[in-house]
Amino acid sequence: MQVAMIEDKIVPVDELEPVYLDRGIYFGDGVYEVVRSYNGKIFALEEHLQRFANSLAAIKIAGVNIDQIRGRVRKAFEAAGISNARIYFHITRGSAPRDHNWDTNLQPNFFLTVTELPSDAEEKNKGIAVSTHPDWRWKRCDIKSLNLLANVLARHDAAQKDCAEAILVNEAGFITEGAGSAFFAIFGRTLQTAPLTANILPSITRKFAIEAGKNIGLEIIEKSLTPQQASRSDELFIAVTTKDIVPVVKFDGKVIGDGKPGKHTKLLIQELRSFTV
Amino acid sequence: MQVAMIEDKIVPVDELEPVYLDRGIYFGDGVYEVVRSYNGKIFALEEHLQRFANSLAAIKIAGVNIDQIRGRVRKAFEAAGISNARIYFHITRGSAPRDHNWDTNLQPNFFLTVTELPSDAEEKNKGIAVSTHPDWRWKRCDIKSLNLLANVLARHDAAQKDCAEAILVNEAGFITEGAGSAFFAIFGRTLQTAPLTANILPSITRKFAIEAGKNIGLEIIEKSLTPQQASRSDELFIAVTTKDIVPVVKFDGKVIGDGKPGKHTKLLIQELRSFTV
Numbered sequence: 001m002q003v004a005m006i007e008d009k010i011v012p013v014d015e016l017e018p019v020y021l022d023r024g025i026y027f028g029d030g031v032y033e034v035v036r037s038y039n040g041k042i043f044a045l046e047e048h049l050q051r052f053a054n055s056l057a058a059i060k061i062a063g064v065n066i067d068q069i070r071g072r073v074r075k076a077f078e079a080a081g082i083s084n085a086r087i088y089f090h091i092t093r094g095s096a097p098r099d100h101n102w103d104t105n106l107q108p109n110f111f112l113t114v115t116e117l118p119s120d121a122e123e124k125n126k127g128i129a130v131s132t133h134p135d136w137r138w139k140r141c142d143i144k145s146l147n148l149l150a151n152v153l154a155r156h157d158a159a160q161k162d163c164a165e166a167i168l169v170n171e172a173g174f175i176t177e178g179a180g181s182a183f184f185a186i187f188g189r190t191l192q193t194a195p196l197t198a199n200i201l202p203s204i205t206r207k208f209a210i211e212a213g214k215n216i217g218l219e220i221i222e223k224s225l226t227p228q229q230a231s232r233s234d235e236l237f238i239a240v241t242t243k244d245i246v247p248v249v250k251f252d253g254k255v256i257g258d259g260k261p262g263k264h265t266k267l268l269i270q271e272l273r274s275f276t277v
Numbered sequence: 278m279q280v281a282m283i284e285d286k287i288v289p290v291d292e293l294e295p296v297y298l299d300r301g302i303y304f305g306d307g308v309y310e311v312v313r314s315y316n317g318k319i320f321a322l323e324e325h326l327q328r329f330a331n332s333l334a335a336i337k338i339a340g341v342n343i344d345q346i347r348g349r350v351r352k353a354f355e356a357a358g359i360s361n362a363r364i365y366f367h368i369t370r371g372s373a374p375r376d377h378n379w380d381t382n383l384q385p386n387f388f389l390t391v392t393e394l395p396s397d398a399e400e401k402n403k404g405i406a407v408s409t410h411p412d413w414r415w416k417r418c419d420i421k422s423l424n425l426l427a428n429v430l431a432r433h434d435a436a437q438k439d440c441a442e443a444i445l446v447n448e449a450g451f452i453t454e455g456a457g458s459a460f461f462a463i464f465g466r467t468l469q470t471a472p473l474t475a476n477i478l479p480s481i482t483r484k485f486a487i488e489a490g491k492n493i494g495l496e497i498i499e500k501s502l503t504p505q506q507a508s509r510s511d512e513l514f515i516a517v518t519t520k521d522i523v524p525v526v527k528f529d530g531k532v533i534g535d536g537k538p539g540k541h542t543k544l545l546i547q548e549l550r551s552f553t554v
Contacts, residue, residue, distance in 0.1 A: 005353045005366075005389040013390060019296050020388065025369070027425040028305035059430060076282045088375055089282075092302070097392065098365055100425070100432040100457055111297065112282040113290060115374065136416040138427050139448075147424040148304040148377070150415050153336060155377040171416075180377055 018095035022109055023102070028147040030092030030109075031055035034241050035073070036117060037085045038276040042077060045070065047204045048241075051144065052091075054202075058143045061093050061108055072112060080114035086242050088113050090146060120243045124269060127249030127261045128164035130238070132227050133157050135168035135176050135199070142198050151179040165238055167227070167251070170199065174224035181238035181246075182206035185230050186218070186264050192233075195222040205239040205272075212245075212271035218264065227252060235262025244276075245269045295372035299386055300379070305423040307369030307386075308332035311518050312350070313394060314362045315553040319354060322347065324481045325518075328421065329368075335420045338370050338385055349389060357391035363519050365390050367423060397520045401546060404526030404538045405441035407515070409504050410434050412445035412453050412476070419475050428456040442515055444504070444528070447476065451501035458517035459483035462502055462510035463495070463541050472499040482516040482549075489522075489548035495541065504529060512539025521553075522546045 002013035004020065023029035033052045035045055053066050073087055094106035136150035154166035158179070166179040176194055177183050182203040184193045191213040196202050210220055230236060236248035236256050245268050247261030256262075279290035281297065300306035310329045312322055330343050350364055371383035413427035431443035435456070443456040453471055454460050459480040461470045468490040473479050487497055507513060513525035513533050522545050524538030533539075 001357055002359070002390070002392045003353055003357045004391075005349055005387070007387050008349065010353060010356050013392065017296075019294075022302060023429075024302040025299060025305075025307075025367075025388075025423065027429045028302075028423060029426055029429055030302075059426065060433065072282055072285065076280055076287060079287050080278055080280045082279075090302075098390070100429050101436050102429070102433065110282070110284050111302075113279070113375070114281075115279045115290065134416070138415045138424070139411070139413040140427070145426050146302065146305060147415070147426045149306055149336065149422050149424045150417070152300075152304045152306050152377050152379070156337065156379065159378050 013097070021095040021097060022092050023094060023096065024090065024092030024109065024146055026098045027100070028145060029059070029102075030090050030146045031059060031061070031144050032088065032090035032146060033144065035087045036241050037077065037083065037087070040083045041276070042073070042087070043276050044204055044208070045073065047207075051202060051204065055144045056091065058140070059145065061091060062104070064091060064108055069110070072110065076112050076114050082114060082116050084117045085114050086117050088115075092146070117242060120246065123164065123243065123246050125261070127247035128238075129162060129250035130165045130167050130178070130248050131158045131161045131163040131252055132169050132175075133166040133179070135170045137168070140198055141176070141201055142196070144201060154179040167230070169227055173226055175227060175230060176200055176224075177203070178238050178240070181240035182209070184209060184237050184239060185225055185233035186235035186262060187233055189218055190221055191218040191264075192221045192223060192225060194224045203239065205241050205244055208272055208275055209239040209245060209268060212268045212275070215271050216264065216267045231256070235265050237265045237268070244272050290374070298372040298374060299369050300371060300373065301367065301369030301386065301423055303375045304377070305425070306336070306379075307367050307423045308336060308338070308421050309365065309367035309423060310421065312364045313518050314354065314360065314364070317360045318553070319350070319364070320553050321481055321485070322350065324484075328479060328481065332421045333368065335417070336422065338368060339381070341368055341385055346387070349387065353389050353391050359391060359393050361394045362391050363394050365392075369423070394519060397523065400441065400520065400523050402538070404524035405515075406439060406527035407442045407444050407455070407525050408435045408438045408440040408529055409446050409452075410443040410456070412447045414445070417475055418453070418478055419473070421478060431456040444507070446504055450503055452504060452507060453477055453501075454480070455515050455517070458515035459486065461486060461514050461516060462507050463512035463539060464510055466495055467498055468495040468541075469498045469500060469502060471501045480516065482518050482521055485549055485552055486516040486522060486545060489545045489552070492548050493541065493544045508533070512542050514542045514545070521549050
């Protein structure tokens with residue numbers, strides 16, 4: 001008899017609920033998105049659905065109907081009735097006995113949560129501290145996959161240092177991005193961030209931050225930074241769907257500017273918010 | 278109301294079964310082992326439990342009692358009554374609403390399956406074909422974690438080429454290991470495999486293959502190989518718990534030796550089998 005065991009309980013394999021055989025848990029064989037709403041309105045859903053479709057294609061999960069996903073997101077959002085909501089969803093390749101190879105007839109699994117966003121007022125007003133960590137992630141960070149252990153360990157290291165985010169540094173000594181955010185520096189009237197490569201997520205908030213930067217008259221440079229360069233910047237911030245732009249006022253213990261959110265960063269927050277109404 | 282959605286069904290978050298909130302699925306935040314039995318006897322369980330403890334420590338999952346894990350493995354193996362069994366088990370950091378940071382009070386989740394091993398006689402007698410794939414994995418392959426999407430995609434690519442295993446090649450052009458196995462080449466009376474680094478799993482079957490190599494009088498060299506060097510070897514094989522040693526007779530389409538399992542490889546299979554009785 002093929003058996004499974006959950007904690008101390010033995011269960012015949014045939015009687016296991018499919019969720020226990022999800023390839024998401026065995027292999028992280030799935031992709032996800034996080035979208036948010038502002039005052040009852042989902043922001044940039046089409047951009048997120050497009051990226052989700054790209055991630056699915058990149059790991060060869062076929063047969064997902066994006067219109068159906070859009071419908072589910074809207075239905076769950078309405079059912080939740082949360083004004084400022086975080087909507088998380090993932091699709092895994094499906095449930096099957098563990099095997100690296102997959103059966104192309106496998107039915108993908110969909111899972112979603114809608115939860116209330118905590119207030120980000122304090123982080124926005126005071127700014128956050130960040131610390132660097134080696135970028136241990138895989139070589140396809142352009143895919144928003146469920147393989148996030150490197151991000152989790154880096155974020156934990158940051159938390160141990162009383163920092164709100166880990167800024168990842170690759171083997172060449174350059175910053176790629178945050179463990180869960182894009183990373184930006186401002187020098188004078190120049191806004192700098194790493195270019196999009198296979199080592200970086202094509203962040204949607206990054207795109208809007210660049211657009212906001214142009215709108216307020218900043219010059220945009222897409223070029224990787226070293227931690228040394230970042231620590232000497234005039235302003236720093238991170239960009240992430242659930243918090244849009246958050247000022248960074250301390251970088252590896254070094255105070256940035258006067259230790260308060262920078263003036264351009266504050267303008268960018270306002271400008272980006274204007275996109276959401 | 279915080280809501281979840283499973284396929285098309287809306288469920289209040291509070292009523293979700295904990296398995297849906299497993300950090301294993303959100304982040305691959307867990308580690309695993311695969312052990313096997315030969316004729317009713319589990320092989321090298323202590324080595325696997327030691328590596329499991331190392332993996333747990335490396336990702337900072339604390340409070341797991343290895344004696345308890347040993348007891349569960351033995352209990353499930355006995356309940357299954359399978360003579361030649363594959364025993365898979367993982368521990369994840371636990372179930373909680375999705376957040377990269379973790380609560381140190383979280384209770385880890387344990388899951389195990391015992392399934393029957395298919396016969397490997399044909400693969401052993403005829404050998405297998407393998408193909409190379411870029412090594413997309415993260416920088417801590419010494420940890421046996423649930424972040425295996427790179428391995429899954431590489432194995433799929435191999436399967437598309439009618440190959441049984443993908444041999445991973447890093448950016449420097451060197452072979453690290455197989456997507457799910459260690460990789461060895463024989464030149465004359467020399468057995469060569471990559472050295473243990475952060476980019477390689479400390480494979481237990483690799484260790485036994487080296488021991489077997491010494492026993493049959495081969496010189497051991499732990500040094501990385503290029504695909505070109507591998508394709509010009511006298512013999513190739515992979516080593517993996519569930520199949521011990523499997524001869525490789527074709528490498529990226531190139532026939533190795535006379536296209537049949539090599540003589541030293543056959544001796545190594547016999548020698549390694551002698552460890553298991």
